[in-house]
Amino acid sequence: MNIGEAAARSGVSAKMIRHYEAVGLVAARRQPNGYRDYGPAEVAELRFIRHARDLAFPLEDIRRLLGLWRDKGRASAEVKRLALAHVQALEAKADALQRMAGSLRHLAEHCQGDARPECPILEQLEGTGR
Amino acid sequence: MNIGEAAARSGVSAKMIRHYEAVGLVAARRQPNGYRDYGPAEVAELRFIRHARDLAFPLEDIRRLLGLWRDKGRASAEVKRLALAHVQALEAKADALQRMAGSLRHLAEHCQGDARPECPILEQLEGTGR
DNA sequence: CCTTGACCTTCCAAGCATGGGAAGCCCCAT
DNA sequence: ATGGGGCTTCCCATGCTTGGAAGGTCAAGG
DSSP states (O other): OOHHHHHHTTOOOHHHHHHHHHTTOOEEEETTTTTTEHHHHHHHHHHHHHHHTTTTTTTTHHHHHHHHHOOTOOOHHHHHHHHHHHHHHHHHHHHHHHHHHHHHHHHHTOOOOOOOOOOHHHHHHHHHHH | HHHHHHHHHHOOHHHHHHHHHHHSSSSEEOOSOOOEEEOOOHHHHHHHHHHHHHHTTOHHHHHHHHHHOOOOOHHHHHHHHHHHHHHHHHHHHHHHHHHHHHHHHHHHHHHOOSSOOHHHHHHHHHHHOO
């Protein structure tokens, strides 16, 4: 099948399918006319990538996950290790964002938000301290 | 003062100071020899930018915040509006990350993580659903 | 047979914010 | 005058995705 149908079936845009091929994630055969040719196996791999991206795995992680997935004799310990490391990264990021949101929200609560210029938010940003 | 000292005093790298100038955030006078020349006002603006970046404000928001900060007759309502919108964006991102971490952690908990190949994580990524 | 439109190909670029590095100029102390 | 450190500009890379331009390919219909 052509790239368009593979995109529709996998939920990965044609643009990204070409990109994943360029970075060596999913190889595609070629039809005589030069068009990329996909079978069910490739579509499944693309879907796998999409699901991994939905969990915000970076492409390098996905490369390893794909390798493990293809390897029927893999050790699930390896997969779990990757996954838990990623969970930690996600939680660290989420915490950082949550902290920023919290302190900014706190500042905003003390801002009148009217026509006058006084504003603790700007004062905080201005401050020399950290 | 030269860019190096402005960097040290503001906590913004010289690299980024030049970038902020290139995108029109903070203009710098020039010394006769072509070096950028900074005074306390510019250093304060750079510090302002750094603090805003510490709260993950995008540069476009910072551009507006800087404008409001310079405008002594601003309405704090405008600042508050910007801040709260950003808080929402931060919390949305944090929630998304937290959700991903949660579901991935859940999957990992059901993975034996031993030498055998069975792995619910890979099975989930493989799945056609969602 | 020829046109049209939908599909495919490649390459280039932007976006976000930051950092790394090269080539060359400027200034000061030795 | 020589060396070193700071300054200048310019290009490149990161990570992921999307956009467009210019052109080739194919099927349907006049």
